[in-house]
Amino acid sequence: MHIMKYGPGFSRRHFLQTMGAGFSAGVLRPLWDVIAEDGKIDRAYPEELLDIGAYTKGKVKVGDKLTPDNIDHVKDLMDEITYIQVKQQGRIIDVVATERDVYKLNPPDYLDASLRHKGMAKFDEKGNVVTQEGKPWVGGLPWINPTEAGQVIAAHNLSWGRYDVAQYCIDEYDMDADGNEQYHYNFWWCEVAGTCRIKQKPYPYMPTSTDSTGEKILRYQSAVWTLPNDIKGTSILNIWPYDATQYPDFFGYLPAFKRVRRFPTNQRFEPVIAGSTFYLTDAWMTGDPTLTWGNFKLVGRGPALLGTNGGWNADDDNWILGRHGGKTGKKFWNSSFSLVPEVFVVELEPTGYPRAPYSKKRIWYDARTIAPITMNSYDRRGQVWKQWEAGFDNFSKPDGRMWNSEAGAKGGMWSWLYVHSHDIQSGRITSFQHTKKVAGGITDSRNFGADGHEAYDAYTTEAAIRRLGT
Numbered sequence: 001m002h003i004m005k006y007g008p009g010f011s012r013r014h015f016l017q018t019m020g021a022g023f024s025a026g027v028l029r030p031l032w033d034v035i036a037e038d039g040k041i042d043r044a045y046p047e048e049l050l051d052i053g054a055y056t057k058g059k060v061k062v063g064d065k066l067t068p069d070n071i072d073h074v075k076d077l078m079d080e081i082t083y084i085q086v087k088q089q090g091r092i093i094d095v096v097a098t099e100r101d102v103y104k105l106n107p108p109d110y111l112d113a114s115l116r117h118k119g120m121a122k123f124d125e126k127g128n129v130v131t132q133e134g135k136p137w138v139g140g141l142p143w144i145n146p147t148e149a150g151q152v153i154a155a156h157n158l159s160w161g162r163y164d165v166a167q168y169c170i171d172e173y174d175m176d177a178d179g180n181e182q183y184h185y186n187f188w189w190c191e192v193a194g195t196c197r198i199k200q201k202p203y204p205y206m207p208t209s210t211d212s213t214g215e216k217i218l219r220y221q222s223a224v225w226t227l228p229n230d231i232k233g234t235s236i237l238n239i240w241p242y243d244a245t246q247y248p249d250f251f252g253y254l255p256a257f258k259r260v261r262r263f264p265t266n267q268r269f270e271p272v273i274a275g276s277t278f279y280l281t282d283a284w285m286t287g288d289p290t291l292t293w294g295n296f297k298l299v300g301r302g303p304a305l306l307g308t309n310g311g312w313n314a315d316d317d318n319w320i321l322g323r324h325g326g327k328t329g330k331k332f333w334n335s336s337f338s339l340v341p342e343v344f345v346v347e348l349e350p351t352g353y354p355r356a357p358y359s360k361k362r363i364w365y366d367a368r369t370i371a372p373i374t375m376n377s378y379d380r381r382g383q384v385w386k387q388w389e390a391g392f393d394n395f396s397k398p399d400g401r402m403w404n405s406e407a408g409a410k411g412g413m414w415s416w417l418y419v420h421s422h423d424i425q426s427g428r429i430t431s432f433q434h435t436k437k438v439a440g441g442i443t444d445s446r447n448f449g450a451d452g453h454e455a456y457d458a459y460t461t462e463a464a465i466r467r468l469g470t
Contacts, residue, residue: 011049011303023146023298025342025367032144036115039103041341041368049303049341050098066093066305066337077305077339079364079376081387081424085332090325094336099309104394106369107414110162113140113198127291128244129154136205136216136242139198141370149296149346153286153363155370157244158218159193160284161415162371164200165455166191168415169438171320174275177427179326183275186227186438190459192220195242208456216242220460224468225273226440231255234273235465238265244290251462253469260462269357277421277430281350282388285363285375292352299362300345306373307391308366310336311417314401318436321418333418333431335391342367358385385425391417403444 014027025031026044034044041050048054052074053061059073060066066074071086085091099105121142124130127150129137137158143151160166167190174183194217197203208217217239224235233255238248250265268280268288281287311334313319322334344365350356359382364374375388395403396412403413421430437443458464 011046011055023148023152023301023344023367025145025344027342030145031342031367032115032118035102035111035368039101039111041100041102045341050100050339052095052098052305052339055303055339060095062095062097064095066095074305077303078337079362079374079387079389080384081376081422082374082389084424085325085422089331090329091332092324092334094310094334095305096310096336096338098339098341102368104396104412105308105366105392105414106371107162109199110140110159111369113138114144116140117142118144123150123154126243126245127154128242129158136195138204139196144370146344146370149298149344149348150290152344152346152365152370153293153296153348154244154290156284156365156372157286157290158196160219161191163191164193164197164203166415167444167455167459169435169442169444171433171435171438172276173330173431174277175326175328175331175429175431177326179328179331179429181328181330183273184228185225185231185273186440187223187225188438188440188442189223190221190455192455192460194218194220194240202453206453206456208453218242218244220456221248222460222465222468224465226438226442231273232440233469235469237460237462237465239460240289245292246289247292248289251465253465255469258470260466266353269353275430277386277423277428278432281356281358282375282377282386282421285361285372285388285390286348288350288352292350293348293361294351295347295349295360297347298344299347301342301367304340304343304364304373305337306340306343306364306366307335307337307389307417308340308371308373309338309393311391312393312395312397312403314395314397319433320435321433323431331429331431332420333391333433335418340366340368340373343373344370379425383425385423387420387422387424389420389422391419393417 029044031044068087117140120131129142141155146152170187172185195205219240221238225231235253237251240248247265250263251260253260272278323330325332347362349360358377359380360378362376363372365372377386379385394412394414419432
């Protein structure tokens with residue numbers, strides 16, 4: 001008989017005992033000390049936190065599917081909305097192996113910059129992340145060993161997609177509670193970093209990242225809708241100040257008016273487009289300036305089942321995922337979950353939005369990368385309301401197929417794969433998928449290929465969204 005040195009009781013006791021001590025990722029050894037050696041996480045965690053079969057004593061194993069029959073065995077490893085989806089709404093989730101190579105869970109350049117810049121970050125008097133010299137952050141995670149919830153939230157908001165330039169083709173379905181399609185959109189989303197740049201010239205800051213008042217710009221973010229025809233050409237542009245107490249400038253191009261207009265930017269709790277459950281505040285789970293939220297706190301630590309790796313459909317020319325669930329069999333994307341050895345569960349409240357319909361957000365961050373994977377938002381009564389669940393992958397296959405083999409990544413190109421934006425109270429769901437191309441001839445072959453100046457001029461100015469809209 002094999003006796004496990006570190007059984008389930010050991011891990012549970014460890015996380016309970018260390019909750020009051022803060023974050024301190026890793027169980028057997030400090031996580032980032034292990035990552036710095038060879039990028040593998042094995043020596044930071046016991047086997048029962050690296051294998052779902054060991055954790056559940058064989059009740060759920062790699063290769064299984066999560067269904068109503070076995071979901072209760074792992075109920076403590078997921079958010080309450082995912083549990084309801086599987087238990088009551090026909091969702092089925094593939095269980096895949098835990099990814100032990102951290103370089104397949106985030107862009108390698110971003111992780112290398114995080115190690116290179118270790119110890120260089122601090123908060124200034126306002127609460128913004130700066131270097132020890134007081135300059136805007138220079139890229140990567142400011143804190144690889146966070147000691148407070150605010151460090152986790154601020155770190156992610158500095159670089160949502162974790163690339164200097166990121167462009168995504170997106171297929172969106174908006175459905176009722178049964179999974180009946182009500183709206184179908186195609187759009188294209190672009191992010192260009194103004195500061196925190198790590199690879200593409202110029203870095204760490206772009207000259208364009210200082211406006212006429214001397215204010216540094218954190219990011220430029222634009223989007224253009226290409227389907228259906230009645231809204232084709234609608235475009236938006238957000239320009240984010242580096243000062244996280246300030247709201248972005250928000251511009252939109254409406255084809256019917258043939259001009260760019262400025263829109264209110266603090267109305268972040270409304271559907272981005274008709275039929276959608278997606279609010280601006282939901283983008284990347286923390287879609288608002290960091291310091292317009294507050295009361296940050298750590299409310300949980302431990303393992304979780306999340307969509308951190310696996311699921312890219314390389315067999316389809318447009319990477320289209322299968323769908324299932326609901327009465328129509330189309331409500332949820334086919335998805336893959338793995339055991340994440342350690343997550344930080346963080347809560348935040350909309351302190352800068354007195355009329356916000358959300359009372360708080362609860363976000364599950366993967367401790368290996370400080371990347372948010374799932375968010376639940378709560379209404380003003382404190383009842384769970386919406387889920388923003390993302391699936392990720394490094395877009396590579398064992399047979400050598402890759403999304404972008406020229407990009408220099410180690411074994412693929414990490415990015416998000418799908419999103420469920422699920423209003424659990426009404427049952428309505430907006431499902432996004434990252435595709436290779438969308439209507440209008442836009443493809444992801446340009447993804448990450450433009451340098452800072454080219455991407456800024458082409459996609460993230462007022463003139464650019466006017467041109468994209470036409």
